Amino acid sequence: MTPVPVITVDGPSGAGKGTISHMLAEHLGWHLLDSGALYRVTGQACLIEGVSWDDHPAVTEVARHLDVRFQVDEHGEVRVAYKGQDVSAAIRTEEGGRGASTVAAIPSVRDALLARQRDFLQPPGLVADGRDMGTVVFPAAPLKFFLTASAAERAERRYKQLISKGGSVSLARLLKDIEERDERDSTRTVSPLVPAKDAIVIDSTATPIEEVFGQVLQAVTESGLA
Ligand SMILES: Nc1ncnc2c1ncn2[C@@H]1O[C@H](COP(=O)(O)OP(=O)(O)OP(=O)(O)O)[C@@H](O)[C@H]1O
Numbered sequence: 001m002t003p004v005p006v007i008t009v010d011g012p013s014g015a016g017k018g019t020i021s022h023m024l025a026e027h028l029g030w031h032l033l034d035s036g037a038l039y040r041v042t043g044q045a046c047l048i049e050g051v052s053w054d055d056h057p058a059v060t061e062v063a064r065h066l067d068v069r070f071q072v073d074e075h076g077e078v079r080v081a082y083k084g085q086d087v088s089a090a091i092r093t094e095e096g097g098r099g100a101s102t103v104a105a106i107p108s109v110r111d112a113l114l115a116r117q118r119d120f121l122q123p124p125g126l127v128a129d130g131r132d133m134g135t136v137v138f139p140a141a142p143l144k145f146f147l148t149a150s151a152a153e154r155a156e157r158r159y160k161q162l163i164s165k166g167g168s169v170s171l172a173r174l175l176k177d178i179e180e181r182d183e184r185d186s187t188r189t190v191s192p193l194v195p196a197k198d199a200i201v202i203d204s205t206a207t208p209i210e211e212v213f214g215q216v217l218q219a220v221t222e223s224g225l226a
């Protein structure tokens with residue numbers, strides 16, 4: 001039987017993984033795994049359940065029994081519910097990102113979420129967005145990308161994104177958050193943020209998103225996957 005194909009897209013926060021993964025999954029008609037959302041919901045679920053992010057056994061229990069649902073609404077937006085409660089906005093805040101990267105550094109939490117992530121691999125194929133998709137979750141993926149950009153450029157992008165949604169944020173604060181998250185994600189002992197040895201690395205610091213997508217599509221075509 002031919003294995004179900006998976007394309008992995010890893011990289012640091014704000015590198016464009018979500019945007020590119022979404023475009024690619026839509027273009028190919030494949031499923032999409034937003035693995036960061038699982039860590040974000042775990043962090044948020046801890047807040048809801050009154051569990052401290054530092055209480056590793058309790059956070060692991062939360063991750064093991066995570067009652068999470070992803071649903072596309074009438075505007076085509078993905079809504080995320082924890083125990084039936086819409087947490088879509090809460091998990092996308094900077095605090096949501098901090099919570100995610102704190103709980104994501106706990107090895108037993110990563111173990112608890114591993115099978116759930118692999119369950120997303122369904123025909124006709126999967127685009128998997130995260131930090132360790134190509135190194136740990138789908139190490140045998142036939143095509144892997146690692147997107148990156150300078151921290152200053154990524155903070156600027158996040159700033160524009162938040163301002164366009166009517167938020168008020170400080171660019172300096174965003175840059176500090178991004179640098180701290182990079183540090184936590186790349187220095188943790190389990191599944192640190194590193195490119196897989198066989199990943200195609202794309203630095204988009206000075207490259208518009210359409211051009212990045214063009215490079216990705218070209219590699220997909222050359223791989224013969226689609
Ligand atoms: N090459 C690019 N040029 C300009 N803007 C970009 C580029 N790539 C992404 N962006 C913009 O940067 C913002 C962040 O992108 P995106 O959410 O895809 O990043 P991400 O890597 O998934 O981040 P996170 O891991 O934090 O979810 C979005 O507003 C997106 O439109």
Ligand SMILES: Nc1ccn([C@@H]2O[C@H](COP(=O)(O)O)[C@@H](O)[C@H]2O)c(=O)n1
Nearest residue numbers: 035036037039100101104130131132185
């Ligand atoms: N495979 C992954 C995905 C995410 N994380 C952690 O979650 C944080 C939030 O991820 P986003 O992609 O939604 O920004 C991220 O900073 C990582 O700490 C992870 O560890 N592994």
